[in-house]
Amino acid sequence: MNTPHDLRSAVRGQVWLPGEPGFDAARRPWNLAVEQPVDAVVEAVDAADVAALVRHARAAGLSIATQPNGHGATGRTSGSILLRTRRLDTLEVDPAARRARVGAGVSSGRVQAAVAPHGLTGMPGSSPVVSVTGVALGGGLGWFSRAYGWVADSVTAFDVVDADGHERRITATSAPELFWALRGGGGSFAVVTALELTLHPAPALYGGRMLWLADQAPAVFDAYRRITATAPDTLTVWLDLLHFPGGAPMVAVDVTYLGDPAEARDLLGPLDRLPAPLSDSRRPMSVAELGSITAEPTDPSAGLSRAELLTTLDDDAVRTLLNDPIEPLLSVQLRHLDGALARPSDTPHGPLGEPYALYLFGLPTDPARAEAVTAKQRALADALPTSGRKPFTFLNPSESVADAFTPDVVARLRDVKRRHDPHHVFRANIPVEG
Numbered sequence: 001m002n003t004p005h006d007l008r009s010a011v012r013g014q015v016w017l018p019g020e021p022g023f024d025a026a027r028r029p030w031n032l033a034v035e036q037p038v039d040a041v042v043e044a045v046d047a048a049d050v051a052a053l054v055r056h057a058r059a060a061g062l063s064i065a066t067q068p069n070g071h072g073a074t075g076r077t078s079g080s081i082l083l084r085t086r087r088l089d090t091l092e093v094d095p096a097a098r099r100a101r102v103g104a105g106v107s108s109g110r111v112q113a114a115v116a117p118h119g120l121t122g123m124p125g126s127s128p129v130v131s132v133t134g135v136a137l138g139g140g141l142g143w144f145s146r147a148y149g150w151v152a153d154s155v156t157a158f159d160v161v162d163a164d165g166h167e168r169r170i171t172a173t174s175a176p177e178l179f180w181a182l183r184g185g186g187g188s189f190a191v192v193t194a195l196e197l198t199l200h201p202a203p204a205l206y207g208g209r210m211l212w213l214a215d216q217a218p219a220v221f222d223a224y225r226r227i228t229a230t231a232p233d234t235l236t237v238w239l240d241l242l243h244f245p246g247g248a249p250m251v252a253v254d255v256t257y258l259g260d261p262a263e264a265r266d267l268l269g270p271l272d273r274l275p276a277p278l279s280d281s282r283r284p285m286s287v288a289e290l291g292s293i294t295a296e297p298t299d300p301s302a303g304l305s306r307a308e309l310l311t312t313l314d315d316d317a318v319r320t321l322l323n324d325p326i327e328p329l330l331s332v333q334l335r336h337l338d339g340a341l342a343r344p345s346d347t348p349h350g351p352l353g354e355p356y357a358l359y360l361f362g363l364p365t366d367p368a369r370a371e372a373v374t375a376k377q378r379a380l381a382d383a384l385p386t387s388g389r390k391p392f393t394f395l396n397p398s399e400s401v402a403d404a405f406t407p408d409v410v411a412r413l414r415d416v417k418r419r420h421d422p423h424h425v426f427r428a429n430i431p432v433e434g
Contacts, residue, residue, distance in 0.1 A: 006056075006060075007040055007042070007056065007081075010052055010053060010055075010056035011042055011044065011049050011052050011053050011056070012045050012049050012052075013042055013043045013044045013045045013049050013087070014042070014043045015040060015041070015042050016040065016041040016042075017039075017040050018039070018040075023041065026041040026043070026082075026084070027041050027082055028070065028300065029067070029070035029071075029073030029075075029300075030069060030070040030071045030072075030073065030300045031070070031071075031073060031300070031301075031302060031303055032300055032301055032302040033302035033303060033304060033364050033370075034073050034074065034075045034397060035075050036070070036073055036075050036077050036082070037075070037077060037078045038065065038077050038078075038080050038081065038082040039062075039079060039080065039081060040081045040082070041081070041082045041083075041084060042081055042082070042083050042084065043084040043086070043087060044083060044084070044085060044087065044088065045087055046087075046088065046193075047088065047159065047161065047167055047193040047194070048167070050083065050085070050088075050161045050191050050193055051161045051165045051166065051167055052165070053081070053083060054161050054162075054163070054164075054165040054191065054425060055164075055165030057081060057425055058163065058164070058165060058423065058425050061423075062079075062080070062081055062425075063079065063080045063081070063424060063425060063426065063427045064080060064081050064082075064083050064191065064425060064426055064427065065077045065080040065081070065082050065083065065426075065427045065428070065429075066082075066083045066085060066104075066187055066191050066192075066426070067082065067083070067084060067085070067134075067429075068084065068085045068086045068088075068104060068105045068131040068133065068134060069084075069086055069105075069129075069131065070300070071130050071131070071134055072134060072138065072393075072429045072430075073397075073429055074395075074396075074397035074429045074430060075397055076397075076427065076429065076430075076431065077427065080427050083191065085103075085104040085105050085133075085191070085193065086105035086131075087105055088103040088104040088105045088106075088193050088194065089103045089105045089106055090102075090103035090106070090194060091103060091106050091110060091111065091114055093114050093115055093118070093199075095115070095118035095120060095199075098120060098198060098199040098200070098201075099156070099196060099197070099198060099199060100114070100115065100122065100196070100197045100199055101194055101195075101196050101197075102122075102132045102133065102194060102195055102196075102197055103133075103193070103194045104131065104133045104191075104192055104193050104194060104195075105131060105133075106131065106132055106133075107128060107129050107130065107131055107132070108122065108124045108125060108127070108128050108129075108130055108131070108132050108135065109124075109128025109129060109288070109291055110128075111124075111132055111197075112124050112128065112287050112288045112290060113288040115199055115287070116202075116286045116287045116288040118199075119201060119202060119203045120199040120200065120201060120202055120287075121144060121199065121200050121201075121202035121205075121258075121287040122154075122197055122199060122200075123135075123136075123140060123142045123144060123145070123148060123151040123154050123197070123200075124142050124143055124144070124287070124290050124291075125140065125141065125142045125143070125151070126142075126143070126290075126291075126293070126294045126296055127291060127294075127296045127298075128290065128291035128298075129291075129298050132151075132195070132197065133192050133194075133195055135151050135393065136151050136152045136155050136183070136184075136195060136197075137152075137182065137184070137185075137186055137187050137192065138184060138186060138391075138392050138393030139151065139152050139183075139184030139347060139348070139349045139391060139392050139393050140152055140184070140393055141335065141337075141341075141357065141391055141393060141394075143207075143236055143256045143290055144200065144202075144236070144256070144258065145236075145337075145339070145340065145341050146231075146233045146234075146235070146236050146336070146337070146338060146339030146340060146341060147200070147233045147234050147236075147258060147339060147340055148200050148340055149340040149341060149343070149345055150183075150184060150341065150345055150347055150349060152182075152183035152184040152347045152349075153183070153340075153345055153346075153347060154197055154198040154199075154200070155182075155183055155195050155196065155197055155198075156171065156172075156196045156197070156198055157169055157170065157171045157195065157196035158170040158171075158179070158182050158190075158192050158194075158195050158196075159192070159193045159194040159195065160182075160190035160191060160192050160193060161190060161191045161193060162190050162420065162421075163190070163420060163421040163422075163423065163425045163426065167193075168190075170182065170190070172346075177412075177415075177416050177419075178190070178416060178420055180346060180347070180348070180416075181348065181412075181413055181416040181417075183346075183347045183348070184347040184348045184349050184392060184393075185348040185392070185401075185405075185413045185416070185432060186392065186401070186428045186429065186430050186431070186432060187426065187428040187429065188413070188417050188421065188426055188427075188428040188431050188432045188433070189416055189417060189420050189421060189426065190420065190421070190426065191426065202258055202287050204258070204259055204260055204261070204284065205256065205257070205258060205284065205285055205286065205287055206255075206256070206257045206259070206260075206261040206264040206265075206282065206283070206284055206285070207254075207255055207256040207257065207282065207283075207285050207289075207290065207293055208254075208255065208280065208281035208282030208283055208285070208293060209252050209253065209254050209255075209279070209280075209281050209282070209293055209294070210252065210253045210255075210271060210277045210279070210280045210281075210282065211250055211251075211252045211277050211278045211279045211280075212250065212251050212252075212274070212275070212277045212278060213248060213249070213250055213251075213278065214241070214243075214248070214249035214250055214251055216251060216274060216275060217241065217251040217322055218318075218322060219274050219275075220239065220251045220253060220271075220274065221239070221318050221321075221322070222270075223253075223270035223271050223273075223274060224237060224239045224253060224271075224334075225313060225318075226270050227267065227268060227270055227271070228313075228336040228338075228355075228356075231267065231336065231338075231339075232267070233339035233340055234257060234258040234259050235255070235256075235257045235258075235264070235267055236255065236256045236257075236335075236336065237253060237254070237255050237268075237336050238253070238254040238255075238294075238333060238334060238335045238336065239251070239252070239253055239254075239333070239334045240252040240253075240254065240294075240331055240332070240333045240334075241321065241326050241331065241332040241333075242326075242330070242331050243325065243326050243327055243329070243330060243331075244330065245330075245363070249325060249326070250278070253271060254293050254294055255268060255282065255293075256290070256293070261283075261284050264282075268282075281293070302363065302364055302365075303330075303361055303362070303363060303364070304361070304362050304363075304364050304370060304373045304374060304377070304396070305359065305360065305361050305394065305396050306359075306360045306374075306377040306378075306381060306396055307357060307358065307359050307360070307390045307391060307394030307395070307396075308357070308358045308360075308381050308384065308386040308387075308390060309337075309352070309354035309356070309357055309358070309386060309387045309389060309390060309391070310334075310354055310355065310356040310357070310358055310384060310385055310386060310387070311353075311354055311355075311385045311386070311387050312355070312385050313334070313355070313356050314385070316385075317384055317385055320380070320383045320384055321380070321384075326376070327376075328362055328369060328372045328373050328376055329360055329361060329362040329373060329376055329377070330361050330362050330363055331359075331360075331361045332358070332359075332360055332361075332380070333358070333359040333360075333361070334356050334357070334358055335356065335357040335358075335359070336355065336356060337352050337354060337355055337356060337357055338352075338355050348392070348404075348405055348409050348412075348413060349391070349392065349404070349405070350409075353387075354387050357391060357394070358380075358381075358384065358386075359394060360376075360377045360380060360381070362376070362377070389403065389404055389405070389406075390403050390404050391404065392404035392405070392430065395430050399430070400430065400434060401413065401430060401431075401432050401434075402434075404430075410432070413432040414432050414433065416432075417432050417433065
């Protein structure tokens, strides 16, 4: 690639090159199990700096991989410049219009903290530290997706730098095909520097986690299936089989309800008729506190994940999940879908016909453990009624766009890529090229 002087003269942000202090830390992804080789790291200071970098890369025949902080990294970055966008941290909230302009480096938790005092919510996922832009580019399955659809459904505009290094505003009318692709097709098409997000009313929220020892899992599953069979779109219920290192196996239910706490307790009655849980954190809460429900790590760590979409959660599926311990997995999570997710969506994913998402996670503490984790994930996936596709936002490093989208959608995404980035300036975590 070009000399360090060339790259440093092209941008105003900080540049790290191989062998320099801080380079390894700068290129490190969130998932420490992923090795991320790059030729340089650039932390842009603003959209104009991004545009200058893109023009430099295009002229030099280089590619750019964009990440705010490395969530979703797959290691497909060899020979690229890694662009960090965390300093693109603009956040503008218009409560009257129920709209927010969110910079590419802004986390979901920061948006929630800003909009909560106005009785509004963005489209948060389970972790408050993930960037809103990263989630939206992957489609995004969040706490309120049953009520409002994919996270990407709430995006009304993107500020981008295109493959020619031009700053542009992309909407459904200004560039309909590119707008469609950006709402869930990944980062293959442009660098998103900010997006405009519709905010939704959230005057009241009830949420939290109930936790039992694993011997209650059959009864918890029974209650979970009864609740999700008739749940209104404003109620989201996730079930987690958990086995933390050194601890006893447990089962948890995580809930949010956009409404009155008394209504939530009525809807969740089957859970309250079970034996008393080890803990119960359910309470009226602010939308800014959503990250406390699952309490996911807020610092980088290593992990191996696999996601599937289930066509049913019948008796056979439950027996498959409960017949054997989940070890060596740390967690087996079921997310209830349906609701708005099953309705029409002008995104690459479109509507989801599958009623549940399954997320399998383990810790690769050593090579043997890593192999055991992937074998357990594979065995469970093979034994369960999966549909054969996965949410794009949950794809792991071994998977491709073909695992998330239909062949027609993949072909359409690749056509958008050919027209908007024919020289492959942009390299996504999960590239549409394959």
